[in-house]
Amino acid sequence: MSGIRAHFDIDRQRFRLKVDLDLPGRGVTALFGQSGSGKTTVLRCVAGLERAPNGRLIIGEETWQDEERGIFLQPWRRPIGYVFQEPRLFPHLRVRRNLEFGLKRTPASLRRIGWDKVVDILGIGHLLDRWPGALSGGEKQRVAIGRALLTSPRLMLMDEPLASLDQARKNELLPFIQRMRSELDIPIFYVTHSTDEVIRIADHIVLLSDGQVKAFGTVAEVLSRLDLGHLTGERDVGAVVETTVESHEADYGLTVLGLGGQQLRVPRIDAAKGTPIRIRIHARDVSVALTRPAGISILNVLPARIVELGETTGAVVDVRLDAGAPLWARLSARSVHDLGLKPGLEVFAMIKSIAFDRD
């Protein structure tokens, strides 16, 4: 499917939404923002559950909404799969009948996603004869995802599907969503306010605030921008970096990741050579030296160039570096002054730890 174009303009008493989006028709696009930013409303407009006056929505070649031409496709006629924040399983139907509900209503000629595949990816085979009331929160949400998938949607809409779960359940569910993303070729709009989920799942990100689009781009681009830190709600500035597995150092239990011609050594990752791995390097885990430090235990020391000094907040400054990939370092204002750091200076970035946000 080619791109998705959406224009929604809603003006209500205490809420205003004005978005104009041109989104990729594949991969996972995160609609990201704090509560009240309008991300769920965008999703509901795409599903047809809300009707934006003057709205326009074109999915590939099909127009789902164009108020100027009097077109509005009712939600039950849109080939979408919607996963709500709460699972919304039908309590009077067993899991199997819940799963069959949308499947039965999908014409056989349009069914591309098979029952076995969905049951396998989501690991719900043992739940089929249970009542929804007897499932855990994570299980319910897996069934809800499966129920939506079985309609073979052309577009998956997921509204904070992990928000109602505790951290353990989130970690349990994320791999299922990742499998779904890699094994089924369905574009997904994923609403969330968690950078962690964005980094683990999304390819692109739309940053929303007060009903407006503040940024759109790849996850690495948008999340590494310092000026958006207050919108992402991240107090920990950090770089999101795309790397690939280069080799393994079995003797030390390490994996070597390649990044912009340089190498990072990290605790062993079970992945074949060439696997893309997305990592996050927090600014607070990076420090800077003017000469290559000798006799230190830190494994990862990369030559880098200072690109930009952020604003001083209290005693600290966030400094943007280019080490073949963008990096952030959170330094004390005192150090910045004493070392005479300024844009263009060649330094060495010492990385104390690396967060892996992707399996």
Add this chain to the structure above:
Amino acid sequence: MLEILSTGGIVQLDFEPMWLTLQVATIVTLVLLVVSTPLAWWLAFGKSRLRPLVEAVVALPLLLPPTVLGFYLLVSFSPTGMFGAPWIALMGQPLAFSFVGLVFASTIYNIPFVVQPLKAAFEAFGRDPLEAAWSLRASPLDTFIHIAAPMALRGYLIAGVLCFAHAVGEFGVVLMVGGNIPGETRTLSIAIFNYVEQIRYLEAHIWAGSLLAFSFVALVLLYGTQPRSLQQRR
């Protein structure tokens, strides 16, 4: 007629008012369960500003003295009245003091006993499951039949029992619009009134006791049994 030998002599039990009452109550309940569904749905999910007004009109029979409602209905049933005139034109018979008129009046009077439990049942699950069903390709009618109605099953049960029991026991409105015509409008509660008037307490006792037991059993069944699907989902 059933003849019972008692210390007071032979008592003749007339079953006709009972059958008539059951007929009226059954028809009224079935009609109201169907008619009230869209009304309760609109009250639960509609966005119109007229809602409070309609809701007040629907609740009126709860507060109005039955004689007041009965009086207005009687006036409207007259051969020149709002309902009576078209009826007589169509059927050639007066609506007042007829079986049909009795059913009609009882239906009006019982509206709140059906609409309110249904509305509460619809509101209890709200829009959420409906939206979920729509997103799974179910049209609104499909959604109602397969999701809303089963989820509101208990509401329908409550509405049906309340309406039936209440229709069985109604007195004031029946007396006003139906009168006291054997086999046509003489229901059980009217018959009991007649027995008391005639100081035939034994017959009054038998039927009054039967109605008491019936109402009690209906309520016990209502509160004591959970629909299967409700039990199973835990």
